[in-house]
Amino acid sequence: MSSAGFQALDHLPEQNMAGVEDSIFDALATAVVMLDPEWRVLSLNPAGQTIFEASIERARGTHFDRLIDLDDEWRNLLLQVQSEHFATVKREMSMVLQSGAQYCVDLIVSPLPSPTKPRLLLELNPVDRLNAISEDAHLREAQASMRKVITGLAHEVKNPLGGIRGAAQLLARELDDSKLTEYTDVIMEEADRLRTLVDRMLGPRERLVTRSMNIHEVLERVRQLTEAESGGAIEIERDYDPSLPEFEADPDQLTQVILNITRNASQAMAGQGTIKLRSRARRQYTVGGKRHKLVCSVDIIDSGPGVPESLLHQLFLPMVTSGTKGNGLGLSIAQMIANRHGGLIQCESKPGATCFTLLLPMET
Numbered sequence: 001m002s003s004a005g006f007q008a009l010d011h012l013p014e015q016n017m018a019g020v021e022d023s024i025f026d027a028l029a030t031a032v033v034m035l036d037p038e039w040r041v042l043s044l045n046p047a048g049q050t051i052f053e054a055s056i057e058r059a060r061g062t063h064f065d066r067l068i069d070l071d072d073e074w075r076n077l078l079l080q081v082q083s084e085h086f087a088t089v090k091r092e093m094s095m096v097l098q099s100g101a102q103y104c105v106d107l108i109v110s111p112l113p114s115p116t117k118p119r120l121l122l123e124l125n126p127v128d129r130l131n132a133i134s135e136d137a138h139l140r141e142a143q144a145s146m147r148k149v150i151t152g153l154a155h156e157v158k159n160p161l162g163g164i165r166g167a168a169q170l171l172a173r174e175l176d177d178s179k180l181t182e183y184t185d186v187i188m189e190e191a192d193r194l195r196t197l198v199d200r201m202l203g204p205r206e207r208l209v210t211r212s213m214n215i216h217e218v219l220e221r222v223r224q225l226t227e228a229e230s231g232g233a234i235e236i237e238r239d240y241d242p243s244l245p246e247f248e249a250d251p252d253q254l255t256q257v258i259l260n261i262t263r264n265a266s267q268a269m270a271g272q273g274t275i276k277l278r279s280r281a282r283r284q285y286t287v288g289g290k291r292h293k294l295v296c297s298v299d300i301i302d303s304g305p306g307v308p309e310s311l312l313h314q315l316f317l318p319m320v321t322s323g324t325k326g327n328g329l330g331l332s333i334a335q336m337i338a339n340r341h342g343g344l345i346q347c348e349s350k351p352g353a354t355c356f357t358l359l360l361p362m363e364t
């Protein structure tokens with residue numbers, strides 16, 4: 001930083017300095033947590049509250065092991081910094097939250113002087129998240145070029161299809177023999193099927209019909225539809241963050257997004273089991289290469305066998321499917337709608353735990 005920057009701060013009246021420091025602390029994309037000598041949380045910035053899934057009110061005063069699993073590697077690191085009074089940098093350290101979420105973080109631990117043992121300042125940068133951001137960019141490029149091909153192809157298919165259907169209809173009127181009209185029926189049915197497929201490939205209507213809405217009204221609608229569709233064989237477990245504010249979005253299209261994901265989840269669990277819907281607010285979060293003050297995240301979690309490894313990296317492209325019945329369009333449509341809202345969908349999957357996360361910026 002230039003010395004001019006420091007001078008400007010030096011000239012601020014004393015009582016304003018605390019405010020400036022607080023706002024720097026709050027605006028950092030790096031998660032920062034301060035621990036007292038006994039490793040109880042003293043403070044936690046908003047990026048830290050997001051990564052540790054805990055508000056400062058909840059976290060303050062609790063032992064650090066209530067937030068993360070303090071395994072030997074973590075304990076030894078913190079003890080070493082406290083005994084040697086030296087800041088230490090650790091790259092790609094594994095961190096497991098008490099909720100089970102896993103991160104890989106670049107970590108700096110610094111000692112802060114105090115009368116007894118030093119307090120500790122931890123700065124954490126999740127590495128997976130940075131990789132995920134560049135993957136998002138590739139995904140968006142791949143989708144954009146795929147979409148151009150589909151739009152052109154759809155146009156070429158739809159026109160002659162209308163002609164084929166019309167001709168079959170005219171022919172059917174001229175035929176008396178019911179054996180022969182069976183053939184014209186097949187032509188018309190197949191032409192209709194192809195038209196529906198092409199329309200689905202083209203995706204949802206371009207224009208969003210937005211209004212101020214709460215994400216939980218969408219989740220509740222999906223819950224009712226899913227439970228009704230499965231005749232009760234699929235149960236939805238809710239874990240909502242009631243503090244999430246309303247934001248501008250298209251509720252019908254977002255219902256489609258979540259439904260496409262829950263339908264896959266229920267298919268993966270052979271139509272029986274529990275799907276978990278979890279909503280959270282993420283502060284100072286990057287979505288699609290852009291930082292947002294507040295992001296709504298929705299996790300849709302199932303306990304099925306997981307996404308086949310071979311599909312994981314192309315899951316959101318059209319026509320990618322493992323099913324014999326599906327067209328491989330559900331997730332590409334969902335991703336397209338999320339993108340139109342400035343958001344995106346990510347997936348993490350292993351046998352027994354598949355989690356699709358919808359991230360939606362909530363601009364105020």
Ligand SMILES: Nc1ncnc2c1ncn2[C@@H]1O[C@H](COP(=O)(O)OP(=O)(O)OP(=O)(O)O)[C@@H](O)[C@H]1O
Binds near residue numbers: 260305306315325354
């Ligand atoms: N929760 C899940 N668990 C396991 N595999 C999944 C899950 N969700 C999606 N998949 C895999 O991803 C593929 C693509 O899903 P997508 O919804 O895009 O297409 P589809 O379900 O095959 O067809 P469509 O949705 O068009 O009827 C699926 O065929 C399935 O193999």
Ligand SMILES: [Mg+2]
Binds near residue numbers: 260263329330
């Ligand atoms: Mg599907």
